[in-house]
Amino acid sequence: MEEITRFQHWENIYSTKELHEVGWYQRVPTTSLEMIKKLNLPKSASIIDIGGGDSHLAPILISEGYTNITVLDLSSKAIERAKLRLGDDASKIEWIVSDILDFKPKKKYDCWHDRAAFHFLTKKDEIEKYVSISADATNTNGSIIIGTFSEKGPTKCSGLNISQYSTELLKKTFNHCFKLIESLNPEHTTPSGFKQHFTFCKFERN
Numbered sequence: 001m002e003e004i005t006r007f008q009h010w011e012n013i014y015s016t017k018e019l020h021e022v023g024w025y026q027r028v029p030t031t032s033l034e035m036i037k038k039l040n041l042p043k044s045a046s047i048i049d050i051g052g053g054d055s056h057l058a059p060i061l062i063s064e065g066y067t068n069i070t071v072l073d074l075s076s077k078a079i080e081r082a083k084l085r086l087g088d089d090a091s092k093i094e095w096i097v098s099d100i101l102d103f104k105p106k107k108k109y110d111c112w113h114d115r116a117a118f119h120f121l122t123k124k125d126e127i128e129k130y131v132s133i134s135a136d137a138t139n140t141n142g143s144i145i146i147g148t149f150s151e152k153g154p155t156k157c158s159g160l161n162i163s164q165y166s167t168e169l170l171k172k173t174f175n176h177c178f179k180l181i182e183s184l185n186p187e188h189t190t191p192s193g194f195k196q197h198f199t200f201c202k203f204e205r206n
Contacts, residue, residue, distance in 0.1 A: 027056060028060070029055065029056060029057045031115075031147065031186045031198075031200055032057055032145065033057070035182065035200065035202050036061070036111060038182075038202075039110075039111060039143055039202075041110055041111060043065045043066050043067055044066075044067055044068055045068060045110040045111060046070070046107065046108070046109045046111070047066060047068065047110065048069075048071070048072060048109045048111070048112055049069070049070070049071045049072070049113045049114075050072050050114035050117050051073055051074070051100070051115070051116065051118075052071040052072065052113075053071070053073035053075055053079060053081075054079075054081045054085070057113070059086055062089055062093065063089075069092070069094070070095075070096060070109070071093055071094070071095055072096040072097075072098055073098075075097075082095075100130060101126060103137075105133070105136065105137035108138065108139040109138055109139065109142060110139055110143070111143050111144070112137060112138050112142070112144040112145070113144075114145070114146050114147065115145075115147035115200075116147055116198075118130060118146055118148055119148035119149055119157075119162040119163050119164070119165065120157070120160060120162055122161055122163050127173065131173065131176070131177065132177075134174075134177075135176075135177035135178070139205065140205055142204070142205045143202060143204055143205070144174070144178060144202070144205070145200065145201070145202050145203075146170060147198055147199070148163070148164070148165040149162055149164050149196065149197070149198060149199070150164060150166060150185060150199040151164045151165070151169075151199075153197040153198060153199075154196055166199060167180075167183040167185075167201060170183075170199060170201045171183075171201065174201075174203050177206055178203035178204060178206060179203060179206055180203055181203060181204050183199065184198075184199075185197065185198065185199055185200070
């Protein structure tokens with residue numbers, strides 16, 4: 001899918017569906033929060049949520065005292081909705097509208113988090129570029145947390161093809177720059193009641 005088509009797709013999704021109607025909705029992103037908290041980062045640590053758009057992760061981190069949170073999303077509509085929902089608290093988050101493949105980080109992050117954005121990249125060159133960008137953007141000894149559909153999960157999301165990952169495949173994909181620290185295989189229940197099997201891996205920057 002070309003960038004402009006990908007952009008239009010997500011703008012349409014966030015223009016026509018409420019947050020609680022989309023399959024990836026989580027009122028509390030438990031797995032992500034637990035993996036971040038186990039890093040024992042200071043509240044001033046720089047954390048970026050890739051594809052975070054209208055997710056509840058960043059607002060929850062802010063409510064728990066974290067002060068250096070960034071959210072990147074391809075969809076300006078998703079970010080506009082999040083800002084509207086958060087009101088004054090929106091100013092406590094740095095918002096970036098960008099395709100991840102065009103992202104040029106202006107700072108290093110202690111934690112790079114991505115739940116279900118990375119798996120939309122299905123071409124080898126896109127995947128390799130993502131790994132390179134995430135490595136360049138992560139502090140030495142910093143961490144990245146990647147959540148994708150597992151090999152037992154769906155093959156599509158929101159009508160788009162995705163790449164399924166086992167722990168071993170994610171490890172192989174990021175092995176050049178990162179060391180695997182932890183892996184989990186949680187199930188996510190969509191608002192319509194379907195079960196989706198995920199692979200979550202936490203890596204440390206070499």
